[in-house]
Structure formats: structure tokens, C-alpha cells
Amino acid sequence: MDEVFKALADASRRSLLDRLHAKNGQTLNELCDGLAMTRQAVTKHLGILEAANLVTTLRHGREKLHYLNPVPIHQIGERWIKKFERGKLAALSELKRQLEKRDE
Amino acid sequence: MDEVFKALADASRRSLLDRLHAKNGQTLNELCDGLAMTRQAVTKHLGILEAANLVTTLRHGREKLHYLNPVPIHQIGERWIKKFERGKLAALSELKRQLEKRDE
């Protein structure tokens, strides 16, 4: 879980996921296109995404195809975000109550 | 949005949010209890959470009360995670298809 959060913390990596979301199964060079970064930097980012299991790769000859794995993202939503949704209204009204109490 | 992702990337900070979720409106020292960290380290973490608008503070005399703000977490869920949920099944079946094609 920690690896996933860490992987998602970087905007370049999130944009790589976006690109794979738009078009799945891209090669490294394809993913490099238009990015202000060297190919090696992209390789590192993809490595981190792969380590976090957010991306799966498949070799096809000399090409390496990158596929998005949406499962860990879904898990973050289920196991983490939803927990805070439940308490959401309660937390906000408690805060509001305290803010008002301040002026007494 | 980037600030929120960055703030959530650290396990210590996520655990601080957990503690505020369990009991809202805690003081700095209260939040330090049981953590293997100095008070100053916790201060820094809380500062980052506050900058990301995940925590709101309220001074009460010499105490500083910390309140959880669940809105940014909710937004991550709405604006980011949900996007990948939509393509989820499609992405997985595409990946499955490619994995099978490999053996041809």
C-alpha cells in the first residue's frame, strides 16, 4: 500500500498512468513522446510504477509493452479513501461547531 | 492536488490522519503520544498536512487543536480514482488478451 501511495505522489508518474489509461499497451519510447525528460528518467518512473504493481509489462520482441493495472488504485479507494468518506460529514460538522465555539 | 498526493505519500502522515479520524481535535502533544518521533518531526508532518488542506488547526489558549478535513481525500476519490475505475474492467481484459496472445 505504501509503495502505491509513493508511486502516485509524483505528477510525472500520474501522467504516465493517464497516458496508459488513454491508450493501453504502449512502448517505452511511445510513452516518452512529448515529455520533457530523458528516456532513462521515464524508465525509472515506469520501474517504480511496476514495483507498485500499477503497471505490468510484456516483452514483444525488442519492444516492451506497458499495461495499466487499475487494481491497486481501486484498492486505495476501497481500503483507504472510503474510510474517510464515512466520517466526512461528522468531521466537518464537528469542525464547524468548534469554529463557532471560538467566538463565545 | 499534487500537494495532497505528496502529503499522503508518507506513512507517518497517513497515520496522523488515522488518529484524527479516530479522535478529532487533538493537540500536538496528544498526537505525539506513542510515536517514535520527536515533537518537532510531528510538527513538520502536521505542517505538510495543513498546507495540503487535509488538516485545519484552531488555537485555544496555548493549545493548538488539529481537525481533519476530509474534503481533499474525497476529491482524490472523485476526480482521480474514479477515472480509473471506469476503465478498470476494460484494462484488465485487454491485458488478459495480450497475455494470451503471447503464447501463439
Next chain:
DNA sequence: AATATAGGCAACCAAATGGTTGCATGTCAA
């Protein structure tokens, strides 16, 4: 007034991070 308590500020530090360059390897095509 004296002391304890809650928190703030700033300098410093080691390790992690995000990036680079240079070179090597594997694979396809003419």
C-alpha cells in the same frame, strides 16, 4: 512572581529522489 507546560523557530544532517550522461546489449530489417 516563579515554574511548568504547549508550542515555534532555525540550523544542521543523512538518506532518498528525480534527473542526467555515457555506454552496452538485444533484436529487427536491408
Next chain:
DNA sequence: TTGACATGCAACCATTTGGTTGCCTATATT
């Protein structure tokens, strides 16, 4: 088989990060 192309590996670098220590300030308490 000889380029050309797709990717891999490794060393290096600056900046950020997560943490520390030491000291200072402000508010309670007695």
C-alpha cells in the same frame, strides 16, 4: 552482416525529505 532501433545498466549529481538538537516564546498554574 551491418546498421538502425528499443531498451538496459551504472555512475554521478543537485535537491528534497524526514528527521534531529538546541533554544525561544507564550500561556497556565501555584
